[in-house]
Amino acid sequence: MKKSAIILSGNLVQDHEFIYPFYRLLEEGFNVEVCLNEGKPVKGILGTDIPPNKNHAVKDIKSVDTKNYDFLVIPGGVKSLEKVRQNRDIINFISQFHKESKIIACICSGAQLLISAKIVKGKKISGYYSMKDDIENAGAIYTDLPAVIDSKIITTAHYKDLGPWMKAALDLYYKEK
Numbered sequence: 001m002k003k004s005a006i007i008l009s010g011n012l013v014q015d016h017e018f019i020y021p022f023y024r025l026l027e028e029g030f031n032v033e034v035c036l037n038e039g040k041p042v043k044g045i046l047g048t049d050i051p052p053n054k055n056h057a058v059k060d061i062k063s064v065d066t067k068n069y070d071f072l073v074i075p076g077g078v079k080s081l082e083k084v085r086q087n088r089d090i091i092n093f094i095s096q097f098h099k100e101s102k103i104i105a106c107i108c109s110g111a112q113l114l115i116s117a118k119i120v121k122g123k124k125i126s127g128y129y130s131m132k133d134d135i136e137n138a139g140a141i142y143t144d145l146p147a148v149i150d151s152k153i154i155t156t157a158h159y160k161d162l163g164p165w166m167k168a169a170l171d172l173y174y175k176e177k
Contacts, residue, residue: 003030005071006064008093008113010037010084015044016159017075017107024166030071035061037084045077061089066096071173076108076128076159085116095119098153103176105154105169107162111135114153124148126155152176 005025009018025032036042036052044050072094074081084090094117097104106114111127112134114120121139126148135142146161147154147168154172156165 003028003071004033004069005030005073006033006035006069007073007075008035008084008090009042009050009075009077010080011042012045012077012079013042013050013075014077014080014108014159015046015048015050016162017077017110018044018050019048020159020162021073021075021105021166024170025071025073028170033069035064035090037080037087037090045079061087061093064093066093066100066102069097070102071169072097072102072104074104074106074110074113076110078109078112078128081109081112085112091116101152103152103154103169103173105165107156107165108158111155114155115140119153123150123153125150125153126157128157 022032034052041049041051094113098119108128111131115138123140124143125135125140126143127135132142144157146164147156149168154169
């Protein structure tokens with residue numbers, strides 16, 4: 001079975017939080033697709049060019065079937081995700097992914113999208129420290145560890161923990177398969 005992942009993001013994504021999981025998943029043999037809010041190449045907050053692939057744009061996400069993916073990555077970048085989370089199609093995609101009990105790896109301010117998708121209530125969730133109140137107000141239990149696993153949602157607060165976070169997400173994926 002072909003392993004398949006999708007990364008959801010947008011302009012001004014946090015470069016490390018996009019690049020590391022992208023290449024780590026490729027290294028593991030995943031087919032990795034990128035869906036950008038703008039549907040065209042964007043810049044990371046540090047200036048990296050981030051191209052979409054398969055031309056997935058937000059306007060096209062309704063035609064992107066969650067059943068085609070095993071793994072969802074939501075990188076951070078507060079300036080990016082404040083815009084991305086306003087798109088109901090992306091929020092619905094995340095909600096559907098969760099309903100299908102698939103792995104969601106989310107870092108930093110990506111927790112905003114989990115909150116908007118209404119999938120955090122009662123769960124241990126990490127996110128950037130400035131979002132602690134938002135996470136708790138959404139009914140989650142804020143937990144600041146290198147890798148927080150609750151159900152099939154794996155979160156972390158900061159790119160300094162990219163290694164343990166991706167390791168935990170991949171370990172869970174392989175445990176499930």
